[in-house]
Amino acid sequence: MDIGELETTAALAQIDLGEGDLARLGEAVSQMLAYFEKMNALDTTGLEPTTHALVKDNRVRPDIVAPSDLADALVDQAPEREDRFFVIPNVL
Amino acid sequence: MSATIAWKQFQAKKEAYLAYARPWEKKIASFLTYRPEASPVTTATGPLAGLPFGVKDNIAVDGFPLTCGSKMLADLISPYDATVVARIKAAGAFVIGKTNLDEFGMGSSTDNSALGKTHNPWDVTRVAGGSSGGSAAAVAAGLVPFSLGTDTGGSVRQPASFCGVYGFKPTYGILSRYGLTAYASSLETPGILSSDLELVKTIFEVAQGRDVHDQTSLDAETLASRPVKTIAVLADLADLDPGVKAVYEHTLNVLKDLGFVLVPVSLPTLDYAVPAYYTIATAEASANLARFNGIRYGHRPVYAENPEHLVRQSRTDGFGDEVKTRIMVGTYVLRSGFQDQYYTKAQKVRTLIGNDLQKVFDQADLLLSPTFPVPAFVHGDKTMNEFQQKLADKFTVTANLAGVPALSFPAGLSGGLPVGMQFTAPAFGEARLFEAAAAFATRVPVAACPGTSLDWSK
Numbered sequence: 001m002d003i004g005e006l007e008t009t010a011a012l013a014q015i016d017l018g019e020g021d022l023a024r025l026g027e028a029v030s031q032m033l034a035y036f037e038k039m040n041a042l043d044t045t046g047l048e049p050t051t052h053a054l055v056k057d058n059r060v061r062p063d064i065v066a067p068s069d070l071a072d073a074l075v076d077q078a079p080e081r082e083d084r085f086f087v088i089p090n091v092l
Numbered sequence: 093m094s095a096t097i098a099w100k101q102f103q104a105k106k107e108a109y110l111a112y113a114r115p116w117e118k119k120i121a122s123f124l125t126y127r128p129e130a131s132p133v134t135t136a137t138g139p140l141a142g143l144p145f146g147v148k149d150n151i152a153v154d155g156f157p158l159t160c161g162s163k164m165l166a167d168l169i170s171p172y173d174a175t176v177v178a179r180i181k182a183a184g185a186f187v188i189g190k191t192n193l194d195e196f197g198m199g200s201s202t203d204n205s206a207l208g209k210t211h212n213p214w215d216v217t218r219v220a221g222g223s224s225g226g227s228a229a230a231v232a233a234g235l236v237p238f239s240l241g242t243d244t245g246g247s248v249r250q251p252a253s254f255c256g257v258y259g260f261k262p263t264y265g266i267l268s269r270y271g272l273t274a275y276a277s278s279l280e281t282p283g284i285l286s287s288d289l290e291l292v293k294t295i296f297e298v299a300q301g302r303d304v305h306d307q308t309s310l311d312a313e314t315l316a317s318r319p320v321k322t323i324a325v326l327a328d329l330a331d332l333d334p335g336v337k338a339v340y341e342h343t344l345n346v347l348k349d350l351g352f353v354l355v356p357v358s359l360p361t362l363d364y365a366v367p368a369y370y371t372i373a374t375a376e377a378s379a380n381l382a383r384f385n386g387i388r389y390g391h392r393p394v395y396a397e398n399p400e401h402l403v404r405q406s407r408t409d410g411f412g413d414e415v416k417t418r419i420m421v422g423t424y425v426l427r428s429g430f431q432d433q434y435y436t437k438a439q440k441v442r443t444l445i446g447n448d449l450q451k452v453f454d455q456a457d458l459l460l461s462p463t464f465p466v467p468a469f470v471h472g473d474k475t476m477n478e479f480q481q482k483l484a485d486k487f488t489v490t491a492n493l494a495g496v497p498a499l500s501f502p503a504g505l506s507g508g509l510p511v512g513m514q515f516t517a518p519a520f521g522e523a524r525l526f527e528a529a530a531a532f533a534t535r536v537p538v539a540a541c542p543g544t545s546l547d548w549s550k
Binding site for chain 2: 001005006009010012013014015016021024025028029031032033035036038039040041042044047048049050051052053054059061070073074076077078079080086088089090091
């Protein structure tokens, strides 16, 4: 994969790559992608893709309110908050 | 069940346990959080009453850290129990620690943990396997009677093989994934590690079944009951370490001796299982790990200019190399224009592999293979780099792609290191795995790791 493609992919993944990272991780990424090409040797014409291991019927449940006391405990994990709001840097 | 009885004295003989366990833990560092002072609920009843256990640190346990072996989550404390943990606790057991793992479950050595290095109790210069390496090492060293791991492509079975214990991956869905940190959702499941096969069965029974919190969870079904008679074996097995090959051949002889009929089969798609697996796993990982952005929880830089910078910097600092690599591979294969070439192709190969496996189970009750082509390798082994480790997953990933159950069982030693073999069964065929492994253990009992003891109570 060329550097441009790698940088585009990293940007989409929201990861910054320094020069050293580009070389090191770029090689690992390219090696895996090249290896994936092996699948092209298999004829998969007409096959349905499997999206899940075991597909059973769709699951529904009664629309009933169930209590959960987790919300506050989860918000408490925030790196920075004010009351029940998450604090982030200024948007503008 | 004698081991279980000894463990029921855990609380009464706490000092003796600590005197035994602390030096071992210092040697192998299997836990990221270790609280052996924790006490069982004295009123607990149930089949697991009084038993301590360890939980891989990507599964939620109320009041314990949930680090996933990552700097990203180093300070996270879980405010709730995963469903499997809650059900095992309800059966009387209690958690004494969170075990080390490859960051977010990505690896085969546990050396990809950002938070600690775990060693194999059989030889501390070697890895415990991964990604559930801490869970396997803790059980093998006798620090807990059982532990929970997660198995996305072999992450319970491979470390079990490396450490000489049972590693069980159920049919996809029978153990709820609620509370398990998502890596590759269509492939992964909680799994169980122990040296005691009866205990594995008991835990599986209490933890299984549908869960309102996991839409993909299923109740166990019973396959038409029949004793296991036929075992499929792969006609051509290439690239096995000579020691693993010797244990494999010995296993075949023992099984024949026990009266099982061995049926040679071929799995023509086996060579394509690893590329299909890694295409799907990385694609799902890139989506699942997008949630780690430093806003609601997890690592966040001291300063960021704007929200976008905050997210990028959190991820860049918080993730290790292997996680970044897999996220980028997954992002690439899902990119517009490449999806059909990689992701859809892999899903079709997945269909082929499922069909292939079905043909095997039309001819035999179980499939036998080695769990991993080599025994535990030394830390930093150049011949087993990250890429080579992935290629070696070929025997384990098949069960994840097809969603079927598999069990790695201790089958013997090679050069003083344990070697596991693996039974794979059709979906809901767990009973067959346990039956055949129990029969095998009547001839080849589980070897104890040198220097370990269940007799610390005396």
